[in-house]
Amino acid sequence: MSYFHRHRELTPYLLLAPGVLFLAVFFVVPLGFLAYQSLESGNIDFGYAFTWSWSNYWHALRDYRAQFVRSLEYAGIATLLALLISYPVAYWIAFRGGRWKNLLLLFIVAPFFVTYLIRTLAWETILSDNGFVVNTLQSLHVLGPSGRLLATSTAVVTGITYNFLPFMALPLYVSLEQIDGRLIEAAEDLYASKLHAFLRVTLPLSLPGVVAGTLLTFIPAAGDFINAQLLGGPDNHMIGNVIQSKFLELTDYPAAAAMSFILMAAILVAVFVYARLVGTEQLTGTAV
Amino acid sequence: MAVEERIQQSLERAAEPSGTPDVRLDRVTKKFDDVVAVDDLSLEIPRGSFFALLGPSGCGKTTTLRMIGGFEEPTAGAIYLGEREVSGTPPYKRDVNTVFQSYALFPHLSIFENVAFGLRRKGTRGGILKGKVEEMLDLVQLSGYGKRKPRQLSGGQQQRVALARALVNSPRVLLLDEPLGALDLKLRKEMQLFIKRLQHDVGITFIHVTHDQEEAMTMADRIAVMNQGRIEQLGTPDELYELPQTAFVAGFLGISNLLRGTVAGPDAVRLGDGTTIRVRTGSLAGHTGDVAVGIRPEKIRPDEQDPNALPGVVRERAYIGVSTQYIVETRNGNVTVVVLNDRSGTVPHSPGDHLTLSWDPEATFVVDPMEEAE
Structure with a gap:
C-alpha cells in the first residue's frame, strides 16, 4: 500500500501544493513586501523606514494623474482596436479556415517568436520620420510636410494594439471555433438573415471569448511602458514609464510601489465594472 | 424574412389548386466535388402527408432534405415548394422549418426565446407572440418550462422544444433530420407516436429523414427508400414490406x-x-x-x-x-x-x-x- 492509497483524502491538497507554494513565494510575498514598501519614507542614501507614509499615494495621484488616465485610455483604445481587428480574423479562421486552421493560428502567434523589445523596435523603424509609412501619408496629405508618427499617441496605441493582438485573437478563436455550425443554420432556418444570425447567435455565443480577450489585452496593456518609451514622446508617457523610472532610475521605491498599487486598484475597478456590465457568467464561460 | 413576403407566400399557398404537391423535386442532382450524393432524383410530396426518406448512411437522404431546406443548392434540377421554384432562395426566405439532428437549440436563449425566435423575425410581438409560444409549448407538453435554458432539459424535452420552435411558424413543410437519433430506445418509441399524433393534429406536411426502417414504418404514410442517391422504391409501409421491388428494399425493410x-x-x-x-x-x-x-x-x-x-x-x-x-x-x-x-x-x-x-x-x-x- 502506497502513501497515496492510505491518505487518499490528502491527494487533492498534495496536487495543489506546488501551485500554491509557487503563488505564495512569487506573488503573495512580493505583493506584501511591495505594500510595506509603499508606506515607507526616506531615500536610497539614508535608507528607508516604515512610517505609514500614506502621502506616497496622495503625491502619486496628485503629480501623475495624467499618466494614470493616459494608461487606461491607451489600453482601452488599443483593446478596442485589437477586438475590431481580431474578431473578423478569428471568425474567418474558425469558420472558413478548414484544414489551414492550425497554420493560420501559427501566423497569429508567429510574432511571439521574436522578442517583445525587438518587435517594438521594428515598429520604431516602420513609423520613423523618413520611413515608408510617413512618406506615403505625407504624399497623400494625410500628414503635413513636417508631420510625424513617432512620438505621438497614435504610434503608442498602434504599438500596444500590435503587441497584444494575439492575446485577443486566440481566446476569440477558441470561443468561435466551439460554436456548432448547425446553430447558425437553425437561425437561418428560422428566418434570420446572415447578419441577424450573427447578431443573435454567433456574437452572444462568442462573448466569453470577447471578455477573456479584452481582459488579457487590457490588463497588461495598462501597465505597459515599452511602447510608450520606444514609440512615444514625453507627452505620451504612461504610468508604467513613471513606475519604471522611479524604481530603476530615481530609486524612489516607496513612490513606485504606491503607484503600482494605485494602478492595480484602478484595473481591478475597471474589470469589476466591466464584469458587471457584461454579466459575470461570461467571465467563466458558463453561458455556453 | 420581410413580413410582406410571408404574407405573399401564405396567399400563394391558399391560392394553389388542392392537388398541388407541397414539395416537388424535378430531376435534382447534387454533386460534392466528384461524388454524386443525389442522382437525378424526382419526387412529389403530397400536401399534408407524413413522408419518410429512408436509407443507409450516405444514400443522399440528408442531402435531399438540406436541399429542400435551402442549406445546399442542387447541382442540377429544380425544387418547388408548392408552385414556386426555390433554387437560389436562402433558407430564411423559404417557407419550411427544420428539426435538426441533435436539435441545435440556442444554448444562450431560454426555451421561450428559442420557440419565439422565428416569430420575432417575422415581426410578431407582444401578446400575440406570447400566446402563440405558450400555445405551442402546451402542445408539446412543456408549459411552464419557458424560463429554463436548453441545458436544463432532458433529451426528450429538448426534442420537443425543437419541434415547437419549428412548428410555431406554421411552415408549409416541416423537415426532420434524424430527429430521434440521440434518444434511448424507450423514449424513441414514445416520441415516434408523439410526433405522428402531432402531425395528424397540425396537418402540416412532414418530411422525415431516418436510417431506421422501423421508425419510418411506424411514423410515415409514405416512404421513399433511397440507395446511392436514387429512390429504390416509393410506397406505403405495407407496400414496401409486402411487395419490395428490389433485393435492396427487401433486405433493408425487415x-x-x-x-x-x-x-x-x-x-x-x-x-x-x-x-x-x-x-x-x-x-x-x-x-x-x-x-x-x-x-x-x-x-x-x-x-x-x-x-x-x-x-x-x-x-x-x-x-x-x-x-x-x-x-x-x-x-x-x-x-x-x-x-x-x-x-x-x-x-x-x-x-x-x-x-x-x-x-x-x-x-x-x-x-x-x-x-x-x-
Whole structure:
C-alpha cells in the first residue's frame, strides 16, 4: 500500500501544493513586501523606514494623474482596436479556415517568436520620420510636410494594439471555433438573415471569448511602458514609464510601489465594472 | 424574412389548386466535388402527408432534405415548394422549418426565446407572440418550462422544444433530420407516436429523414427508400414490406429470405437444387432467366400443408418472447423462420430437428437477383 492509497483524502491538497507554494513565494510575498514598501519614507542614501507614509499615494495621484488616465485610455483604445481587428480574423479562421486552421493560428502567434523589445523596435523603424509609412501619408496629405508618427499617441496605441493582438485573437478563436455550425443554420432556418444570425447567435455565443480577450489585452496593456518609451514622446508617457523610472532610475521605491498599487486598484475597478456590465457568467464561460 | 413576403407566400399557398404537391423535386442532382450524393432524383410530396426518406448512411437522404431546406443548392434540377421554384432562395426566405439532428437549440436563449425566435423575425410581438409560444409549448407538453435554458432539459424535452420552435411558424413543410437519433430506445418509441399524433393534429406536411426502417414504418404514410442517391422504391409501409421491388428494399425493410432460381413457367421458379416452387400469380411479369424469390420469415410455416415445401434442418434457435426465430439450413441456403409463440405448451423445434418449410405462393415476391450484391 502506497502513501497515496492510505491518505487518499490528502491527494487533492498534495496536487495543489506546488501551485500554491509557487503563488505564495512569487506573488503573495512580493505583493506584501511591495505594500510595506509603499508606506515607507526616506531615500536610497539614508535608507528607508516604515512610517505609514500614506502621502506616497496622495503625491502619486496628485503629480501623475495624467499618466494614470493616459494608461487606461491607451489600453482601452488599443483593446478596442485589437477586438475590431481580431474578431473578423478569428471568425474567418474558425469558420472558413478548414484544414489551414492550425497554420493560420501559427501566423497569429508567429510574432511571439521574436522578442517583445525587438518587435517594438521594428515598429520604431516602420513609423520613423523618413520611413515608408510617413512618406506615403505625407504624399497623400494625410500628414503635413513636417508631420510625424513617432512620438505621438497614435504610434503608442498602434504599438500596444500590435503587441497584444494575439492575446485577443486566440481566446476569440477558441470561443468561435466551439460554436456548432448547425446553430447558425437553425437561425437561418428560422428566418434570420446572415447578419441577424450573427447578431443573435454567433456574437452572444462568442462573448466569453470577447471578455477573456479584452481582459488579457487590457490588463497588461495598462501597465505597459515599452511602447510608450520606444514609440512615444514625453507627452505620451504612461504610468508604467513613471513606475519604471522611479524604481530603476530615481530609486524612489516607496513612490513606485504606491503607484503600482494605485494602478492595480484602478484595473481591478475597471474589470469589476466591466464584469458587471457584461454579466459575470461570461467571465467563466458558463453561458455556453 | 420581410413580413410582406410571408404574407405573399401564405396567399400563394391558399391560392394553389388542392392537388398541388407541397414539395416537388424535378430531376435534382447534387454533386460534392466528384461524388454524386443525389442522382437525378424526382419526387412529389403530397400536401399534408407524413413522408419518410429512408436509407443507409450516405444514400443522399440528408442531402435531399438540406436541399429542400435551402442549406445546399442542387447541382442540377429544380425544387418547388408548392408552385414556386426555390433554387437560389436562402433558407430564411423559404417557407419550411427544420428539426435538426441533435436539435441545435440556442444554448444562450431560454426555451421561450428559442420557440419565439422565428416569430420575432417575422415581426410578431407582444401578446400575440406570447400566446402563440405558450400555445405551442402546451402542445408539446412543456408549459411552464419557458424560463429554463436548453441545458436544463432532458433529451426528450429538448426534442420537443425543437419541434415547437419549428412548428410555431406554421411552415408549409416541416423537415426532420434524424430527429430521434440521440434518444434511448424507450423514449424513441414514445416520441415516434408523439410526433405522428402531432402531425395528424397540425396537418402540416412532414418530411422525415431516418436510417431506421422501423421508425419510418411506424411514423410515415409514405416512404421513399433511397440507395446511392436514387429512390429504390416509393410506397406505403405495407407496400414496401409486402411487395419490395428490389433485393435492396427487401433486405433493408425487415428480414427477407431470398431464394435464387430460374423462371420455369408461369408463376413457377426452379430453385438451385431442382425444387420447383410456385410464386404469387403474375409476379414473374417482366422477369426472365435468373430471379430471386422472397419470403418473409413470419410467412413460412414449418410442417404445414402449403403448396410450397422445402426440407431443412434447424441450426439455431433464438427465443425472443413474442416469437421464436429459427435459422434453418436447406439445400438452397439458410432460411430464417419466425414462429409466433401464441400457444402455451407448443414444443419448439430444437437445433438438429428436421422439418419441412412450407408457405403460400401468395406470400412471395420476386426480385432481380443481381441487385443482391449491394
